[in-house]
Amino acid sequence: MIDQKSSINNFLNEVNMKVRLSDFIGQYVDLVEKGNSFVGRCPFHNEKTPSFNVNNEKSLFYCFGCKAGGNILNFTTKYKNFTFLEAVDYVSKYAGISFIVDKKTRKVTTHEKIILEILKKANNFFQSNLQDSSEALNYLRSRGLKNDEIKTFNIGFCPEERLLINYLKEKGFEPEDIKKTDLLIKNKNNEFFGRFRKRITFPIFDFSNNLVGFGGRSLIESKIKYINSQESLVFKKSQILFGLQQNLEFIRKEKQLFLVEGYMDVIKLYSYGIKNAVSPLGTTLSEIQLRKMWNYSEVPFICFDGDDAGISASKKIAVKILKFLKPGKSIKFITIPENADPDLFLENKTKIDFLNLRNQSIDLSNLIWEIVKESIKTDTPEFLAIIDEKIKNIIDKIEDRNVSSEYFKFLKAKKDSYIWNINKIQSGNYKLKKVVNVIENTNEKLFISMILLDKNYLTEFHEEIFDIRLVEVNLREELQKILKTFNENPNSTLLNIEKFKETNFKFYQEILDLKRTHLDSLVGDEKKIFFKQILNNLRLPVLINERELIQKEIVEEKNSLISENLLKKYTRISEEIRVIQNKDIE
Numbered sequence: 001m002i003d004q005k006s007s008i009n010n011f012l013n014e015v016n017m018k019v020r021l022s023d024f025i026g027q028y029v030d031l032v033e034k035g036n037s038f039v040g041r042c043p044f045h046n047e048k049t050p051s052f053n054v055n056n057e058k059s060l061f062y063c064f065g066c067k068a069g070g071n072i073l074n075f076t077t078k079y080k081n082f083t084f085l086e087a088v089d090y091v092s093k094y095a096g097i098s099f100i101v102d103k104k105t106r107k108v109t110t111h112e113k114i115i116l117e118i119l120k121k122a123n124n125f126f127q128s129n130l131q132d133s134s135e136a137l138n139y140l141r142s143r144g145l146k147n148d149e150i151k152t153f154n155i156g157f158c159p160e161e162r163l164l165i166n167y168l169k170e171k172g173f174e175p176e177d178i179k180k181t182d183l184l185i186k187n188k189n190n191e192f193f194g195r196f197r198k199r200i201t202f203p204i205f206d207f208s209n210n211l212v213g214f215g216g217r218s219l220i221e222s223k224i225k226y227i228n229s230q231e232s233l234v235f236k237k238s239q240i241l242f243g244l245q246q247n248l249e250f251i252r253k254e255k256q257l258f259l260v261e262g263y264m265d266v267i268k269l270y271s272y273g274i275k276n277a278v279s280p281l282g283t284t285l286s287e288i289q290l291r292k293m294w295n296y297s298e299v300p301f302i303c304f305d306g307d308d309a310g311i312s313a314s315k316k317i318a319v320k321i322l323k324f325l326k327p328g329k330s331i332k333f334i335t336i337p338e339n340a341d342p343d344l345f346l347e348n349k350t351k352i353d354f355l356n357l358r359n360q361s362i363d364l365s366n367l368i369w370e371i372v373k374e375s376i377k378t379d380t381p382e383f384l385a386i387i388d389e390k391i392k393n394i395i396d397k398i399e400d401r402n403v404s405s406e407y408f409k410f411l412k413a414k415k416d417s418y419i420w421n422i423n424k425i426q427s428g429n430y431k432l433k434k435v436v437n438v439i440e441n442t443n444e445k446l447f448i449s450m451i452l453l454d455k456n457y458l459t460e461f462h463e464e465i466f467d468i469r470l471v472e473v474n475l476r477e478e479l480q481k482i483l484k485t486f487n488e489n490p491n492s493t494l495l496n497i498e499k500f501k502e503t504n505f506k507f508y509q510e511i512l513d514l515k516r517t518h519l520d521s522l523v524g525d526e527k528k529i530f531f532k533q534i535l536n537n538l539r540l541p542v543l544i545n546e547r548e549l550i551q552k553e554i555v556e557e558k559n560s561l562i563s564e565n566l567l568k569k570y571t572r573i574s575e576e577i578r579v580i581q582n583k584d585i586e
């Protein structure tokens with residue numbers, strides 16, 4: 001469809017006459033007039049001195065730094081993450097010039113059109129055949145599919161190729177044209193046979209809603225269970241998201257997307273009321289597919305199979321998409337427990353179970369840190385030095401300068417805390433041998449000690465501290481006293497460890513010990529980070545407990561309409577738990 005060169009050129013000429021490119025780009029980039037052109041800081045790479053040029057006479061932009069350049073359409077596809085046709089549409093609206101396909105280009109696509117027409121008719125044939133095949137229907141029922149799914153996804157059944165060929169001939173298609181589709185393929189003896197024969201058929205649509213190919217699930221014992229159409233003039237796997245066509249309305253409404261591996265996953269999720277899954281027909285993701293997903297959701301979920309292959313495919317995608325990251329766009333990763341795929345997972349679970357997986361999803365940034373960390377074989381300086389190299393590799397991949405600088409800060413902080421933790425464990429082990437009395441409830445005591453030693457924590461983390469319920473009764477009471485005193489008079493001398501000297505000398509000693517073993521060696525922000533870790537550790541049981549109660553309430557809810565508030569609360573708490581479990585530092 002993008003072969004419409006001459007009409008695109010006409011369109012561009014018209015746009016260029018009407019639109020000053022610097023006005024258009026000036027909406028997104030600060031430009032300053034300089035000689036014959038406008039200059040600014042390039043939006044496509046990280047730079048301090050402007051090397052991004054816009055020339056109105058030529059209607060072109062060019063960056064001397066990263067060599068990005070082109071016309072208004074090139075700028076729009078790149079800047080907005082649009083496909084080419086989406087950019088045409090966007091620019092056409094901006095300029096108020098409609099894009100007209102001329103006669104010449106129609107001719108170019110005739111051949112393509114015939115193929116599309118044959119596929120469409122074949123699909124009708126497959127669909128009506130499904131109703132006559134009890135074997136195929138039984139299979140679909142056994143997979144839990146109902147009429148709704150069969151109809152929505154136009155599922156069909158392909159019988160012997162003879163019947164298909166006869167049907168298509170009857171519809172007026174030439175045998176030569178039928179052979180050009182991949183409904184028939186040649187075997188070793190140069191004989192044509194039906195590619196999808198004896199298979200359940202799943203029509204596949206492109207982004208323009210053309211039926212461009214099929215997926216086929218074998219009904220008979222076959223070495224290959226699933227097959228897809230082959231790459232062709234019309235079937236371009238990198239430009240397809242199975243399920244997008246059928247689920248579009250829901251996806252638009254939800255602004256949320258799950259990317260799953262196969263079409264059965266998409267259909268199974270649909271049958272459970274999760275009507276926002278799409279599949280790239282495998283585990284690779286192209287730039288076009290990614291941008292398409294971002295058009296509908298700022299942070300889609302990648303939800304590949306929970307086996308090793310699925311996990312390693314997710315990691316590959318994580319690294320691949322770094323290049324295309326933009327502020328406000330990312331992806332998250334869901335791991336399906338017990339090596340299952342979404343289809344299998346749902347066999348004995350509910351919709352809520354699946355949606356809950358989102359709460360355990362991992363951010364792209366955290367997955368990237370995991371990938372960086374994998375290269376560290378031992379915690380020796382030589383290996384720790386590799387981290388910097390890995391971080392640099394990651395940063396270099398990200399073209400957007402803002403995102404890349406944030407990633408640098410994030411990974412650097414992860415590295416620092418990682419190394420700091422190693423040191424803490426090592427020195428901690430060493431010191432533990434020297435401390436004669438092992439202090440019980442260390443976390444809780446450290447927590448109180450730190451509050452008393454630095455009252456700023458009480459102000460800064462007041463709310464979080466207030467929620468905490470310590471396990472040890474004496475400490476719990478102590479904390480309540482502290483909070484009460486602090487509220488009444490933040491400068492009270494009762495908020496001082498010295499007071500324990502007389503009331504509880506053992507505790508006083510413990511505080512001093514803890515200070516020496518855990519706190520004195522911390523410098524700069526380390527102490528505050530350490531405090532937050534302890535705080536989070538203490539909050540975790542409270543949150544988990546609360547979540548369990550809500551979960552119980554949801555399960556026991558007789559009314560089929562579960563309170564929205566309850567679900568919201570559940571999600572919020574789960575999110576908090578996830579943040580605590582995933583992140584040491586914010």
Ligand SMILES: [Zn+2]
Nearest residue numbers: 042045063066
């Ligand atoms: Zn540049």
